[in-house]
Amino acid sequence: MKLIITDIKDFNIPIQEEHKIISPQGDIRNCIGCFGCWVKTPGKCVIHDGYEETGIDMSKCTEMILISECCYGSVSPFVKAVQDRALSYIHPDFVIRKGEMHHKRRYENVISISAYFYGDNITETEKETARNIIEANADNYCGLVKNVQFYKTVKELEDITL
Amino acid sequence: MKIALINGSPKVNNSASGVILEDLKYYISEKAEILDIDFHKSVVSEEQLKILNSAEAWVFAYPLYVDGIPSHLLSCLVQLEKARLQNHNIHIYGIVNCGFYEGIQAEFALKILQNWCIKAGFTWGGGIGIGGGGCLSMMPKTKYGQGPKAPIHKALELITDKIIRHETQENNYVSVAFPRFLYKMAAEMGWRQLIKYNGGKAKDLKKQWK
Ligand SMILES: Cc1cc2nc3c(=O)[nH]c(=O)nc-3n(C[C@H](O)[C@H](O)[C@H](O)COP(=O)(O)O)c2cc1C
Numbered sequence: 001m002k003l004i005i006t007d008i009k010d011f012n013i014p015i016q017e018e019h020k021i022i023s024p025q026g027d028i029r030n031c032i033g034c035f036g037c038w039v040k041t042p043g044k045c046v047i048h049d050g051y052e053e054t055g056i057d058m059s060k061c062t063e064m065i066l067i068s069e070c071c072y073g074s075v076s077p078f079v080k081a082v083q084d085r086a087l088s089y090i091h092p093d094f095v096i097r098k099g100e101m102h103h104k105r106r107y108e109n110v111i112s113i114s115a116y117f118y119g120d121n122i123t124e125t126e127k128e129t130a131r132n133i134i135e136a137n138a139d140n141y142c143g144l145v146k147n148v149q150f151y152k153t154v155k156e157l158e159d160i161t162l
Numbered sequence: 163m164k165i166a167l168i169n170g171s172p173k174v175n176n177s178a179s180g181v182i183l184e185d186l187k188y189y190i191s192e193k194a195e196i197l198d199i200d201f202h203k204s205v206v207s208e209e210q211l212k213i214l215n216s217a218e219a220w221v222f223a224y225p226l227y228v229d230g231i232p233s234h235l236l237s238c239l240v241q242l243e244k245a246r247l248q249n250h251n252i253h254i255y256g257i258v259n260c261g262f263y264e265g266i267q268a269e270f271a272l273k274i275l276q277n278w279c280i281k282a283g284f285t286w287g288g289g290i291g292i293g294g295g296g297c298l299s300m301m302p303k304t305k306y307g308q309g310p311k312a313p314i315h316k317a318l319e320l321i322t323d324k325i326i327r328h329e330t331q332e333n334n335y336v337s338v339a340f341p342r343f344l345y346k347m348a349a350e351m352g353w354r355q356l357i358k359y360n361g362g363k364a365k366d367l368k369k370q371w372k
């Protein structure tokens with residue numbers, strides 16, 4: 001399954017395979033740092049606003065595709081809120097990988113991540129930050145980076161193949 | 163000189179960011195007037211904008227979330243960029259704490275703040291990445307410059323000097339002075355205690371949803 005997380009409300013780029021789209025359909029609440037998704041309802045966020053199961057969705061996907069405005073090298077607040085609220089995809093215990101601390105896996109699936117950033121004035125430094133963060137995400141999810149691309153407008157994005 | 167200390171953790175109480183800012187105050191308070199600002203939610207109030215506009219330096223303390231900045235704080239930054247404050251002589255400093263042991267893992271969360279400075283028209287003053295942040299709010303108060311927080315205190319002392327002088331520093335990455343394997347063990351014991359406290363079992367920590 002392909003999991004698409006985007007801040008584009010009326011997202012209508014065709015996707016061939018089985019997929020799920022998480023886009024702004026109703027307000028999203030931000031993570032409050034309570035770790036309830038690890039120690040109260042392990043695997044699910046404790047805030048019930050329709051965005052609490054992304055950690056589970058991630059366990060069922062082979063590919064995660066982030067389509068987001070680029071904000072200073074980060075994904076946008078909406079996409080970031082979805083990512084923050086999906087902390088429970090990973091297990092709270094630590095492991096050391098390549099000499100650095102990361103979290104253990106909760107699930108076995110290996111996710112390949114693609115990111116399509118848009119914005120009319122994305123600087124070269126922001127692009128570098130964005131690429132670095134997607135790499136770091138892949139390390140933390142114990143997954144892989146497939147593709148990171150930048151576009152000026154949402155319109156330009158319509159030509160991509162997902 | 164007025165310095166705004168901004169707590170960017172979504173946690174209202176017991177945040178590591180709060181502990182770090184309290185410790186920073188120990189070094190700054192005699193040299194400048196401190197303005198406390200909380201960014202626990204995704205909106206910056208008019209009142210906060212006014213206070214911020216009167217400060218010469220802003221110090222953001224925030225946690226690392228999924229290799230970046232927590233979403234609510236990112237919303238605040240977008241709002242601040244759009245607010246186009248009149249005072250453009252402001253220096254921005256960042257102190258990111260993370261759950262992992264290595265402070266360097268906060269590198270890109272500092273970079274986001276630095277990139278934001280350019281877009282919002284502020285001057286980047288540098289930052290600190292603190293590893294082992296998970297234990298900061300649980301630690302008893304120690305003497306400044308001693309105990310597991312010693313490397314953090316040293317970094318705070320150094321950045322204070324830069325803030326007061328309106329200077330910029332290279333990012334400084336530190337960890338708590340506590341062996342990594344013990345930090346890992348303590349955290350893992352902590353999760354087991356918490357889940358039991360919530361009425362669950364240790365094995366539920368690894369629950370998989372089908
Ligand atoms: C949603 C979420 C994501 C997190 N992501 C990371 C991460 O990528 N790397 C890391 O080292 N710690 C991560 N942490 C741990 C926090 O950075 C750590 O608990 C920190 O001490 C919290 O600081 P605060 O108390 O000031 O909010 C994450 C925590 C949460 C709740």
